[in-house]
Amino acid sequence: MKIFEVLKKYDIKPEELNTFTTRREAFRKLTSFGKSVAFAAIPAGVLAASTQTASAAHIPTVLEVLNFALTLEYLEGEYYTTGINTPGLIPAGKDLAIFKTIEKHEVDHVAFLKKAIESYGGTPVSKPTFDFGAGGLLNPFIDYQQFLILAQAFEDTGVRAYKGQAGRLIEEDDVLTAALQIHSVEARHASEVRRLRGLKGWITQAERGAGLPAQTQGVYNGEDNLMQGGVNVTTVTSIGADGITESFDEPLTMQEVLTIAGLFIVS
Amino acid sequence: MLKPNLSEEITSGLDLQKGNRRSFLKFTGASIATTGILFSGCQEIIDILPKQPIIPSPSQDVNLGAGDTGILNYAYVLEQLEAAFYMMAVANPYSGMSQTEKVLLEDLRNHEVVHRDFLKAALGTNAIINLTFNFSSVNFSNRASVLSTAKTFEDLGVAAYNGAGQLFESADLLLIAGKIVSVEGRHAAAIRSIFDTDPTSFAGDDVIDENGLDRAFTPAKVLEAAAPFIKNKIIATQLPTPQS
Numbered sequence: 121m122k123i124f125e126v127l128k129k130y131d132i133k134p135e136e137l138n139t140f141t142t143r144r145e146a147f148r149k150l151t152s153f154g155k156s157v158a159f160a161a162i163p164a165g166v167l168a169a170s171t172q173t174a175s176a177a178h179i180p181t182v183l184e185v186l187n188f189a190l191t192l193e194y195l196e197g198e199y200y201t202t203g204i205n206t207p208g209l210i211p212a213g214k215d216l217a218i219f220k221t222i223e224k225h226e227v228d229h230v231a232f233l234k235k236a237i238e239s240y241g242g243t244p245v246s247k248p249t250f251d252f253g254a255g256g257l258l259n260p261f262i263d264y265q266q267f268l269i270l271a272q273a274f275e276d277t278g279v280r281a282y283k284g285q286a287g288r289l290i291e292e293d294d295v296l297t298a299a300l301q302i303h304s305v306e307a308r309h310a311s312e313v314r315r316l317r318g319l320k321g322w323i324t325q326a327e328r329g330a331g332l333p334a335q336t337q338g339v340y341n342g343e344d345n346l347m348q349g350g351v352n353v354t355t356v357t358s359i360g361a362d363g364i365t366e367s368f369d370e371p372l373t374m375q376e377v378l379t380i381a382g383l384f385i386v387s
Numbered sequence: 388m389l390k391p392n393l394s395e396e397i398t399s400g401l402d403l404q405k406g407n408r409r410s411f412l413k414f415t416g417a418s419i420a421t422t423g424i425l426f427s428g429c430q431e432i433i434d435i436l437p438k439q440p441i442i443p444s445p446s447q448d449v450n451l452g453a454g455d456t457g458i459l460n461y462a463y464v465l466e467q468l469e470a471a472f473y474m475m476a477v478a479n480p481y482s483g484m485s486q487t488e489k490v491l492l493e494d495l496r497n498h499e500v501v502h503r504d505f506l507k508a509a510l511g512t513n514a515i516i517n518l519t520f521n522f523s524s525v526n527f528s529n530r531a532s533v534l535s536t537a538k539t540f541e542d543l544g545v546a547a548y549n550g551a552g553q554l555f556e557s558a559d560l561l562l563i564a565g566k567i568v569s570v571e572g573r574h575a576a577a578i579r580s581i582f583d584t585d586p587t588s589f590a591g592d593d594v595i596d597e598n599g600l601d602r603a604f605t606p607a608k609v610l611e612a613a614a615p616f617i618k619n620k621i622i623a624t625q626l627p628t629p630q631s
Binding site for chain 2: 150151213214217218220221222224225226227228229231232279282283286287290293294296297298300301302303304305306307308309310311312315320321322348349351353356357358359363364366367368369370371
């Protein structure tokens with residue numbers, strides 16, 4: 121699949137790893153936590169020492185995750201930009217205000233992730249060519265209900281995608297935090313779109329919800345998990361299985377996400 | 388380093404000659420203040436966490452502990468708070484509560500109870516005690532009071548988990564926190580959507596910045612915001628701090 125080749129383009133030269141500390145500082149400047157969290161009561165000497173000894177070996181992984189995230193944000197961004205600019209598609213008023221807000225966030229995420237990738241010395245992947253009709257399966261820019269259906273699938277996928285990559289960012293605190301900060305925004309979007317469709321904001325069992333075609337079931341498979349951290353949650357709470365599955369969102373692997381996204385990527 | 392309350396608790400335990408506590412002290416065989424216990428699974432020496440209260444007290448000080456255990460206990464504080472709040476809100480429905488709102492609040496109660504019960508089980512003997520709460524600032528018969536408090540708690544929960552992610556050593560625990568935080572984000576959007584008149588509030592500019600990022604708070608900031616609702620004093624001095 122094309123997208124896997126695209127993701128290989130984040131090459132980083134060995135000599136650039138020496139400037140790792142500078143890279144990290146450059147990334148910090150993109151975010152607000154450079155101003156808030158960094159001034160914790162840590163003596164300056166300790167701070168300098170810990171930065172100097174930091175390893176850059178994980179940076180290729182960080183760049184892979186960021187380019188993966190960028191690909192998803194391109195998809196969401198173009199989807200909503202097209203939607204809000206299609207006359208007569210989204211009802212004026214509440215619905216349009218909601219989708220303009222979601223669109224703005226996805227476009228902001230694209231810009232942020234590009235800057236983040238560049239700050240670490242990587243090259244942002246270019247935007248794929250999308251086909252949101254998935255080869256004739258859907259007509260999201262003609263039929264508003266289909267637009268909502270696909271929006272739900274994209275947002276619920278986005279939540280699972282970021283979650284699945286969090287562990288791979290564990291060595292790079294600021295990037296991890298930024299990814300979590302995007303992740304919860306995707307969750308807010310998912311909740312809102314689901315509720316617009318008359319569903320609950322959360323996922324019960326592995327149900328995709330009324331209206332979603334069977335082709336989207338991959339977005340929801342595994343959401344019925346009852347085992348968390350080796351604990352069978354049904355044995356430690358009085359709440360039933362539906363409530364338990366609603367209480368935990370499950371991750372997807374990069375490959376699972378790219379298989380879903382691949383339905384909408386032409387090249 | 389021995390906190391006065393902990394000292395008092397241990398002395399009382401000795402006086403009462405409670406079997407568990409005595410044998411534990413025998414086992415450590417030394418000054419309790421300088422002793423650690425092995426945290427199973429982590430191979431890590433951590434400082435002593437308060438065990439079950441020996442003298443029941445409504446406002447016992449609570450030390451969250453260190454490392455990943457401390458972060459999980461921190462999450463457990465917030466989930467206990469949210470669960471207690473929604474249990475009150477569901478048990479004392481405000482006048483004019485719509486069916487939609489009733490179902491929503493019941494769902495939120497169920498989810499927070501699941502989070503609470505799960506964290507307690509995951510922490511095992513390292514879990515902090517059941518906290519006592521002060522909801523005197525909430526008027527449970529008033530819709531705006533209940534929903535605005537819910538909004539505060541959900542947004543705070545999101546910011547708390549977002550800020551705590553980088554403090555975990557274990558990728559497995561980070562993933563579990565990730566599984567919970569997105570549900571808190573879904574809650575926050577839903578509460579905002581039914582309570583606020585601005586249709587963009589579900590992810591409003593008051594919580595999402597110019598990069599499209601949600602908030603991330605340090606434990607200190609979160610616990611300060613939560614403190615008015617918690618009768619126990621929460622001691623978080625051993626928690627990991629953000630690295631730079």
